[in-house]
Amino acid sequence: MAAAKNDSAGSESVRVRDLVTTFPYGSRRVAVVDQVSFGVAPGEVLALVGESGCGKSMTALSMLRLVPKPGRVEGGSVRLGETEVLELDVPAMRRLRGHQMAMIFQEPMSSLNPVQAVGAQVVEAILLHEDTTVRAARKRTVELFAAVGIPDPRTRIDAYPHQLSGGLKQRVMIAMALALRPTVLLADEPTTALDVTIQAQILRLMRELQRDTGTAILLITHDLGVVNEMADRVAVMYGGKIVEMGNRRAVLGEPSHPYTRGLLAAMPGRARRGEPLHEITGVVPQPAEWQRGCRFASRCPERLPHCTDQPAPRSEPSPAREVFCHARVGAPRDIDPGSSRPVVAAEEGE
Amino acid sequence: MLAYVVRRVAYGLVTVVGVLFLLFLLFFTITAPDDVARKALGEKAQQEQIDQWKRLHGYDRPLLPGPGHVRDNMLVEHFRRMLTFDFGRSDADDTVILDRIKDGAVPSILLTTPLFLVGLCLGILLSLFVAFFRETYIDRTGVFLAVLGMSLSILLYIIGAQFLVGKLLRWFPISGYDPDPAVVWRFLALPVVVGILSSLGGNVRFYRTVFVEEVNRDYVRTARAKGAGDGRVMLRHVLGNAMIPILTNVVMAIPFLFTGSLLLEAFFGIPGLGSMTVDAIDNNDFATLRTMVYIDALLFILGQILTDVSYTVADPRIRLE
Numbered sequence: 254m255a256a257a258k259n260d261s262a263g264s265e266s267v268r269v270r271d272l273v274t275t276f277p278y279g280s281r282r283v284a285v286v287d288q289v290s291f292g293v294a295p296g297e298v299l300a301l302v303g304e305s306g307c308g309k310s311m312t313a314l315s316m317l318r319l320v321p322k323p324g325r326v327e328g329g330s331v332r333l334g335e336t337e338v339l340e341l342d343v344p345a346m347r348r349l350r351g352h353q354m355a356m357i358f359q360e361p362m363s364s365l366n367p368v369q370a371v372g373a374q375v376v377e378a379i380l381l382h383e384d385t386t387v388r389a390a391r392k393r394t395v396e397l398f399a400a401v402g403i404p405d406p407r408t409r410i411d412a413y414p415h416q417l418s419g420g421l422k423q424r425v426m427i428a429m430a431l432a433l434r435p436t437v438l439l440a441d442e443p444t445t446a447l448d449v450t451i452q453a454q455i456l457r458l459m460r461e462l463q464r465d466t467g468t469a470i471l472l473i474t475h476d477l478g479v480v481n482e483m484a485d486r487v488a489v490m491y492g493g494k495i496v497e498m499g500n501r502r503a504v505l506g507e508p509s510h511p512y513t514r515g516l517l518a519a520m521p522g523r524a525r526r527g528e529p530l531h532e533i534t535g536v537v538p539q540p541a542e543w544q545r546g547c548r549f550a551s552r553c554p555e556r557l558p559h560c561t562d563q564p565a566p567r568s569e570p571s572p573a574r575e576v577f578c579h580a581r582v583g584a585p586r587d588i589d590p591g592s593s594r595p596v597v598a599a600e601e602g603e
Numbered sequence: 604m605l606a607y608v609v610r611r612v613a614y615g616l617v618t619v620v621g622v623l624f625l626l627f628l629l630f631f632t633i634t635a636p637d638d639v640a641r642k643a644l645g646e647k648a649q650q651e652q653i654d655q656w657k658r659l660h661g662y663d664r665p666l667l668p669g670p671g672h673v674r675d676n677m678l679v680e681h682f683r684r685m686l687t688f689d690f691g692r693s694d695a696d697d698t699v700i701l702d703r704i705k706d707g708a709v710p711s712i713l714l715t716t717p718l719f720l721v722g723l724c725l726g727i728l729l730s731l732f733v734a735f736f737r738e739t740y741i742d743r744t745g746v747f748l749a750v751l752g753m754s755l756s757i758l759l760y761i762i763g764a765q766f767l768v769g770k771l772l773r774w775f776p777i778s779g780y781d782p783d784p785a786v787v788w789r790f791l792a793l794p795v796v797v798g799i800l801s802s803l804g805g806n807v808r809f810y811r812t813v814f815v816e817e818v819n820r821d822y823v824r825t826a827r828a829k830g831a832g833d834g835r836v837m838l839r840h841v842l843g844n845a846m847i848p849i850l851t852n853v854v855m856a857i858p859f860l861f862t863g864s865l866l867l868e869a870f871f872g873i874p875g876l877g878s879m880t881v882d883a884i885d886n887n888d889f890a891t892l893r894t895m896v897y898i899d900a901l902l903f904i905l906g907q908i909l910t911d912v913s914y915t916v917a918d919p920r921i922r923l924e
Contacts, residue, residue, distance in 0.1 A: 319827055321819075322738055344832075351829035358828075363821040368843050368918055378829040413919040429829060 265292035266469035267316070267354070267437045272329035274308075274315045278541040284327070285540050286311050287493040293437065293469040298460075300484035300501070301473045302516070304537055308493040309473045310359075313439040316471075317350055333436060352382045355430035359442035361422035365414040371425045372398075372410030378429050397428040401458060420451035427458065434466050441473045456483055477520055481505065489513050492538065492548025496565070499574035509576045512549045547579065555580040604915070607923035611911065615904040622900040627681050630893045636662035636677075642887040643694060660694055660890070685897050695888035703879060703891070704898070710780060711863030711875030714791055718798040719860055723853060725799065726806030731837050733807065734814035745807065752804025760801040761870045764793055778872035794871040798864060809852065813845045820844070846917035854910040858902035862895070 274286035286308045293299045301309045315326045316338065331338040333353055341349060358364040366374055372394050379390040391410065398406030401424040414422055423443060430438055440459065444452035456479060463470055472483055480487055480501065488498040489510065497510040508514045515533040535552035547553070550560040557579050565577040640656040641648055648656075657663045665676045673679075684691060690700035733745035769777035775793045817823065818841055826840045863877030872878070876895070883891035914921045 317828055319824060321824075347830050347832050349830070350827065356828045358821060358825060360821055364825045366822040366826065366840055366844065367920060368846070369840075370919075374825075377826075377831070381830045415920045426825075429825075 264294055266295050266297075266333070267471075268292040268330075268332045269312075269316065270330040270332070272312065272315055272331065273327040274311050274320055274324060275327050276324045276540065278539075282325075282327075283493075283540040283543060285324070285493045286315055289329070289490075289493075289495055291488050291495065291498060293471055295436075295467045295469050296463060297485045298463070298470045298472050298483050300480040300487045301471060301490060302475065302477065302480055302487055303490035304475060306537060306540075307490045309475075309490055310441050311493075312490070313356060313441050313471060313473055316437075316439060317354060317356055318346055319350075319356075348382065351378050351430070351435070352433045353435055354437045354439065355433070355435040356439040356441065357423070357426050357430045357443045359445050361419055361426050361446060362414075364426060365422055367414050370411050370413055371417065371422075372412075375410075375425065375429045375432055378432050382433050393432070394428070397432055398425070400462070401425075401428045401431075402454070403428070419447050420455065423447060423451075423455055424458070427455070427462070431462055431466065431468070435468060438463075438468045438470045439473070440470055442475070443472075444479060445474070445476070452479070453482075459483070477505070477517065489516070492543055493540070494548065494565075494577065495575075496549065496578065497576045499571070503571065503574055509570055509574075509581055510549075510578050511553045511555045511580065515552075515554075547577070553580075604912075604923055608908065608912065611908045615908060618904055619901065622897065623682055623685055626685075626893050626897060627678060630889055631666060631677050631681065634889065636660075639694065639887065639889050661691060685894075690894040691890055693883075693888050694890045695883070695886040700891055700894050704876060704894070707863070707874060707876040707879045708861055709875075710782070710873050711868065711877060712860055713787065714794055714798075714867065714873055714875060715860040715863055717791075718795045718802075718864075719856060721795070722799040722802050722806065726803055727810055727842070727849070729803070730807045730810035730814055731842065733811050734818055734841075735833065735837055737815050737818065742811075746811065749804040749807040749811070752800070753808060754804075755801075757797075757801040757866055758870075760797045761866065764797045765870070768793055778870065780871075780873045790871070790873065794864075794867045794873065798867055810845070810849065813848045814841055817841045817844045843917075847914060850913045850917055851910055854913045855903075855906040857909065858906045859899075862899060862902065 269292065270290045272286055272289045273284050275282035275284050277283075289308070289312055291299060291301075301312065303309050311320060311324070314320045316331050318326060318338070320326055326339060329339070333349070336349070336353075338346070338349065338354070365371060372391065375394040375397060376387060376390040379385065379393055380387065383390070394410055395406045398409060403409050403421055403424050409417070409421070414425075417425065423446075427443070438459075443459070444455050447455060459470065460483065462468070472479070474480060484501045486499065487501050487504040488495050489504065489512065490496065491512050497504060497508065497513045504513060505517065508517050512533070515531070518531040519533065521530060533552055538548065538551060544550070544561055546559070546561040546563050547565040550556050553560065555578075560579050563579070565579055566582050568576050568578070568581050570576055570581065636657050637653060639662070640653040640660075644652055644656055654663070661680070662677070664680060665672050667678055668674070668676050683689070688701065690704075692699055693703070729745070733742050733749075736742045736745075765777045768774050775789055777793075778790075780790045781787060814837075818837075822844075823836060823840055826836050831840070861876070862880075863873075863875035865877040865881055867873070868875045868877035869881045879891065880895045882888070883895065911923060915923055
């Protein structure tokens, strides 16, 4: 674990550098989070985008050191202000979790303890970190419930998870995560399990609360609509690596990496009626099949001969923009996004 | 809730009637009173002796209700006796069965209660420990020992402990009983320890499975993400959620603390209800035997009602209607 001491990231709430997390596949360990680096500034939303199994959730769990066994964080650095998270001992890590860095999970249905009242679960979070009375913590919880828009918080605090809707449960999760005003909030697909109408409410709520607290949010999602609505910056992950990162407008507007382009082209909103939806050919390779080179190579329409066996080089097509792709090295900044579009089934006209 | 309990008790009564019919079938028709008498008196007994024995033990009525004996028959008498807890006298030695049950219950409870409580706490703590270290060699060793422990016959534990602790080390008497409160524990210590050890393997294996299933759930991750320590996660969150399967196992066992343990009491010479049942089997004491079967059935029905009610305490999602 190399803790780079000469960090210039004073303005960032959290800085992740070369994070590596491995899982065993057969006899070897595969890095499902492979040399991932990014930072999130106070009040900023960084969206981590990618397909299922690309390592988004594992990145967040690694930051909290909650990777399920037999997974293991192997290296890199997670700096939270002056603190190197990966080097904390167990009690210090426990004090940090939920306090400086909190997390919201994808499944509000199963993420709350079913046999405890929801209020008691938030109270527990407060009491774990603050030396206060149960009474005061309960009062705070009622206020938090009101703040996250739970109607009738005074009664709901004693409700059990099964008595609340999915949206309300996710509000409870948000209240719990924000109870101690964390510096960093890891939101792992916070709206995926919810109705579309509720999704918008929850996203708006997170935005509003962030404005008040200045929390840095790492928003994990596979929904580009959510990215559009929420994110300041976007990091696209594929096969355990970040392949492209930059401002939302830049990444979504003029995607550079062939994978990002494919992802955007596949959005239904961009398709024309009567035209089949674009798809990225092939399937996501399993971690066990990942090769040394670029992991997107097998599906990439712009593949070069050396793509499969040499790791993709980093390039900066513009300031604060990173792309990891062989085809972009030395390539001109403005590439016609259409040029990489694979052939889709012939257009029959409308 | 109250309505539910009332209904459950009503169902229970129906079950009791069914049990009594079965008992009647078993103890009065399949094993006819003549056979019982012949067993008690020996194969060469004369019919006169048999009739006398039946008269003495109250088996001389007609079997089923009929003209002239609508109420005075074995079936009605059987039901009346069982339902009013007037169990009569032993077929073997003419003692009053109810008195013997009262006498035997005390040693049985003294034996089974510490066995149950210590065994339960030990089993749960050990399996929480093993479940916490799941997928490590601690877990694997624990599971191996648990399976080994439950695979050995309880007879091996009993005889092994009697030989080692009773005969070689002479720490405790090999068997026997003295109701004097000052010394009674010396007679109970060995059977209690043997009972705990012999049931520990099965308990640990069962509870471990329950806990491991809970440990992998999302809410456990949430608890850890908000900064709860391992002990807190295991005791407050995991144990709380594992209460349902545990209660099913545990509450059911509580009524049976009263009836003792057949093998432990028999081998350690403890005059509880367990050895009373074993003696009844040995002595063809059908009156005592059917009483014990009936009491076991009552306790089982009681245990089920208690289990259902205890669910509502453990799990807010369960409401009894």
